[in-house]
Amino acid sequence: xxxxxxxxxxxxxxxxxxxxxxxxxxxxxxxxxxxLHKGDQAQMQIMRALMDCSEMTxxxxxxxMRRSPMSAEMCAMCAxxxxxxxxxxxxxxxxxQLMRCAESCRRCAESCRxxxxxxx
Numbered sequence: 028x029x030x031x032x033x034x035x036x037x038x039x040x041x042x043x044x045x046x047x048x049x050x051x052x053x054x055x056x057x058x059x060x061x062x063l064h065k066g067d068q069a070q071m072q073i074m075r076a077l078m079d080c081s082e083m084t085x086x087x088x089x090x091x092m093r094r095s096p097m098s099a100e101m102c103a104m105c106a107x108x109x110x111x112x113x114x115x116x117x118x119x120x121x122x123x124q125l126m127r128c129a130e131s132c133r134r135c136a137e138s139c140r141x142x143x144x145x146x147x
């Protein structure tokens with residue numbers, strides 16, 4: 028029995044989703060740094076997708092951790108941002124960092140889609 032004002036423990040599925048979001052956030056940040064270091068103007072579209080995905084994954088993890096009533100909706104939005112970022116990263120298949128990022132985004136999107144359908 029929980030006491031008033033205490034939160035119940037996160038489900039394994041929610042913990043996994045938070046971890047996937049944070050891993051994706053980190054990978055997006057690292058990939059942005061890599062892209063900026065290269066200075067290629069053709070990567071501006073990728074940079075926008077990376078920035079959006081990085082912010083969405085961090086916010087989504089934060090909302091799940093504080094049990095926001097909007098978590099499910101945020102997970103759906105996060106999955107969409109991750110899908111868009113993975114697609115943008117795939118436009119340069121010879122770049123190892125972008126391919127790692129695309130894979131992280133796909134894992135996060137899958138986890139977020141699963142959480143979007145769960146009543147939190």
